Amino acid sequence: MRILISDDALALACGADAVAEAFAYAAPNAEIVRVSSWGMHWLEPLVEIDGIGYGPMTPTDVEAIIQCHSRESGNPDDAGARSDAQLDPRFHGDDIERLSIGRIADHPFITAQTRLTFARAGRTRPLDLADYEATGGWKGLRAAQAMTPVQIVEAVTASGLRGRGGAGFPAGIKWKTVLEAQGTRKYIVCNADEGDSGTFADRMLMEGDPYVLIEGMAIAGLATGARKGFIYIRSEYPHAITKIQAAIERSRAIVAPFDIEVRVGAGAYVCGEETSLLNSLEGKRGEVRAKPPLPAHKGLFGCPTVINNVLTLAAVPFVLAEGPEAYANYGMGRSRGTMPIQLAGNIKHGGLFETAFGVTLGELVDEIGGGTESGRPVRAVQVGGPLGAYFPRALFDTPFDYEAFAARDGLIGHGGVVVFDESVDMARQAKFAMEFCAIESCGKCTPCRLGSTRGAETIDRIIAGEHVAANIALVEDLCETMKSGSLCALGGFTPYPVLSALHHFPEDFR
């Protein structure tokens, strides 16, 4: 019997280790394999036995599942149960019925997806090089090694791949700029400072398929002439840090002479902004830099630097291995390829849903996500993290696409979708957006540093019923200043959640 259990941080947080220990005790002959997570988080800890999934498991379910599974498979030895164990009549089909989800690969949540970046999710051992190789690993790097830098850049450009961190800038153009920039030293920097609430795709990828990120960075190195890469991971992701470090050690010879080093953040949300991240890597305060100069011209230590998000770099091996058209065939408009969307918050079926651009917000929340976990009606959905707009049901027909969201004063950002039920107080959420900006502001520019604090105070007055109309006008005006007067997205985009709450849910501000 082969038992697959994820060792993703979310599975661990839900108790996967205790479940694995219970299996090791109850079925000592079984092979227990720790794999990446399928991303069906409501079912974690999810256990796969001979292709059949059971979840969410607890240690007390283990004995019953082994007994029932071996009875169903008709092979009591299959259980590999303790030598003294007989099939126990106490356990019956009910236990299986309650926890079994059938074949995981056939689950509607999985079959509805197009998994390119997350093709290995749930299927491979994250640090096993043989598993990686057997599932097409290093194919993109080998293809790139046979190409000129210009050809690699052209392939990435032709794929239509845009930065998955939030800004959606075409990756190929960024790479081309670095390729053409003069410099004795160039760097590839991976932005793994995934601080947006409601997002976890970077974390899942680093923990579940670290080699694909390393491969993507090595390809970026070949494309631009950079020999050194840094992965900047937030300190809140200790498991991702450990996995990536181990993966770098194991794959050093494969990507050589390209060399990768992990750097750990220190709890500053603003370091997810690329220039702030570069300052942090240099050992400075994570203050935002004015652009120009672009990082592609003067980035890390003043050298030409490609700085891309985890998902952008991880999408590259597919582009090189299967060709840019294969990637560009997915998607809509100028948003090509797939987006790993993260369903989070008060949602029944939360998790990772990778799909081609174009799926509507309503399909994501109501159909795929199954509505709220609390069972109460969905009232608001925040898309794109703490700097993303709150969408009401009336806008659920918005397709997941950079331009479509922008047209409705929103953004898809890093693809996080946070669902709130009817108990949410949107004035409080607007105030929190301002408070969060105040806590995390780097302090460099005034609209963000002061505006956020004054904004929170003003929303407090609105909540208290003081001069409501005048204070709402003041908040709107302040938001305009922050939008156009801030250096980076922290101050510049905080108005999105604030104004969307005000405009779509005015009843909460009276």
Next chain:
Amino acid sequence: MNADELDRIIARHGKREGPLLPILHDVQDAFGCVDEDAIRAIAQALNLSRAEVYGVTSFYHDFRTVPEPRPVLKLCRAEACQARGSERLAKWAMDKARDRVVIEPVYCLGLCSVGPNAMIGTDLHARLDEQKLGALIEAL
């Protein structure tokens, strides 16, 4: 503060590109904080002013300049956990913890579909309610 240990940490990272953050992390791990003595030694070794090192130390939420003797539980207070009831739970937890355990806010642990979530050291805990969180606080 053990001066030899501090020197070893500085020497271990001194030759890296941009060594300051890795040094600060290791100093904090080893001594529980980055105090004035450490700042002076780091500044001297990296040829920076004490103000520069202090400026970096104070910028990042992770670093402390005085040690925290009490156990710390980081409870996520970001939007996805808010949507799952973290604010009420946080108030409850702070009452429960009183002065014995520090309930610190953290903004996202990347477990946003199974909140409310908490982290103790590097151990993660999901799907928290009063019963589960209470047990965690009591065990600290």
